Amino acid sequence: MESKVSLIGRRSQKQMAFGWLPGLQVVMAAVAVMVGLSAFAAVAWAAEDAGSAPSARPGWALVIHGGAGTIVPDAMSEEDEAAYRRKLREVLDLGAAMLEDGRSSLDAVEAVIRAMEDCPLFNAGKGAVFTAAGTNEMDASIMDGRTLDAGAVAGVKTVKHPISAARAVMGHSPHVMLAGEGADSFAAEQGLEIVPPDYFWTERRWKDYLRRKEESEKESREEGSGSNDEHGTVGCVALDRNGDIAAGTSTGGMTMKMWGRIGDSPIIGAGTYADNASCGVSCTGHGEYFIRNAVAYDITALMKYRGLRLEEATRSVVLGKLKDQGAAGGVIALDREGHVSMVFNTAGMFRGFITADGTAQVFLFGENEGESAGN
Numbered sequence: 001m002e003s004k005v006s007l008i009g010r011r012s013q014k015q016m017a018f019g020w021l022p023g024l025q026v027v028m029a030a031v032a033v034m035v036g037l038s039a040f041a042a043v044a045w046a047a048e049d050a051g052s053a054p055s056a057r058p059g060w061a062l063v064i065h066g067g068a069g070t071i072v073p074d075a076m077s078e079e080d081e082a083a084y085r086r087k088l089r090e091v092l093d094l095g096a097a098m099l100e101d102g103r104s105s106l107d108a109v110e111a112v113i114r115a116m117e118d119c120p121l122f123n124a125g126k127g128a129v130f131t132a133a134g135t136n137e138m139d140a141s142i143m144d145g146r147t148l149d150a151g152a153v154a155g156v157k158t159v160k161h162p163i164s165a166a167r168a169v170m171g172h173s174p175h176v177m178l179a180g181e182g183a184d185s186f187a188a189e190q191g192l193e194i195v196p197p198d199y200f201w202t203e204r205r206w207k208d209y210l211r212r213k214e215e216s217e218k219e220s221r222e223e224g225s226g227s228n229d230e231h232g233t234v235g236c237v238a239l240d241r242n243g244d245i246a247a248g249t250s251t252g253g254m255t256m257k258m259w260g261r262i263g264d265s266p267i268i269g270a271g272t273y274a275d276n277a278s279c280g281v282s283c284t285g286h287g288e289y290f291i292r293n294a295v296a297y298d299i300t301a302l303m304k305y306r307g308l309r310l311e312e313a314t315r316s317v318v319l320g321k322l323k324d325q326g327a328a329g330g331v332i333a334l335d336r337e338g339h340v341s342m343v344f345n346t347a348g349m350f351r352g353f354i355t356a357d358g359t360a361q362v363f364l365f366g367e368n369e370g371e372s373a374g375n
Contacts, residue, residue, distance in 0.1 A: 059356025067232035068330035071348030105246035123232025128252025130209035145245030145274035235282025247280035263287025269297035285329010
């Protein structure tokens with residue numbers, strides 16, 4: 001008869017030989033749970049993204065606008081519509097080629113906006129509208145979402161590309177914004193192209209100025225009256241392969257504005273903002289409201305501090321806060337995951353986006369143009 005000690009010893013040997021089995025079962029059960037949770041998370045992520053614009057993860061993306069306002073098919077000739085669509089696609093392709101080649105989001109944003117400043121279709125650079133004094137005064141800003149560095153110019157009259165002047169302020173001065181003659185002089189010192197003031201004269205804008213001049217002061221500043229060109233501001237937001245976001249905006253301001261008036265476009269946080277931690281934003285619309293509401297920053301703050309998704313944040317500000325105040329305009333925005341948002345509360349907004357997977361779309365009018373206003 002075996003001793004009690006030998007029985008215990010034999011039992012211990014069996015436990016040593018096979019005791020790992022229960023542990024393995026626990027581990028396998030844990031792995032199964034983790035796999036299940038991962039699958040659930042993947043489904044939840046896919047469902048959350050189902051209504052979003054295409055994502056460029058882990059590539060690049062770019063979105064542009066050419067102003068928001070009373071942009072409707074009936075008020076535009078077929079030739080003009082074709083010209084706008086062609087130019088919007090052209091600048092999208094320009095930015096896409098740079099990003100695909102590995103260039104930075106800052107380089108892409110500057111290049112795209114320079115191209116739009118050269119086009120008289122848009123209220124920026126060559127196509128800038130006239131002030132009440134019959135002059136062209138332009139504003140621009142740019143921001144680096146990686147460093148939060150920013151630069152801006154306001155009320156410039158002789159620098160051919162205000163967006164390049166804004167970037168020069170960011171990169172070659174201790175300041176964020178320069179204005180008026182000081183900004184023009186700084187641009188010249190930096191070797192940027194300087195042109196005579198009449199370079200910005202276009203017949204289309206001059207005729208509009210003369211017509212608006214005949215209107216009363218009240219009517220000339222009333223939101224939605226007169227020209228559709230008040231909101232022809234241009235903007236671009238880009239995400240590069242390094243995951244860095246940049247945003248920029250350029251404008252000639254409002255037709256018949258008081259000389260010296262500065263809108264939201266050159267004001268960091270109002271018309272332009274970029275932060276890798278959330279998104280990049282460029283605005284267009286009635287600048288005074290965008291300044292009061294710090295619109296561009298407000299959108300990024302809603303994402304950072306309230307946890308809203310990009311589309312939720314842009315809609316909350318543009319279709320909620322601004323619309324409630326009677327403020328017309330729109331925004332383009334792009335987050336660090338490559339999601340695009342283009343939201344406006346006007347009849348239309350010149351806009352478009354392109355992503356690394358080759359998806360590219362251009363829109364001019366409202367929600368019935370094949371996408372929602374906030375797609």
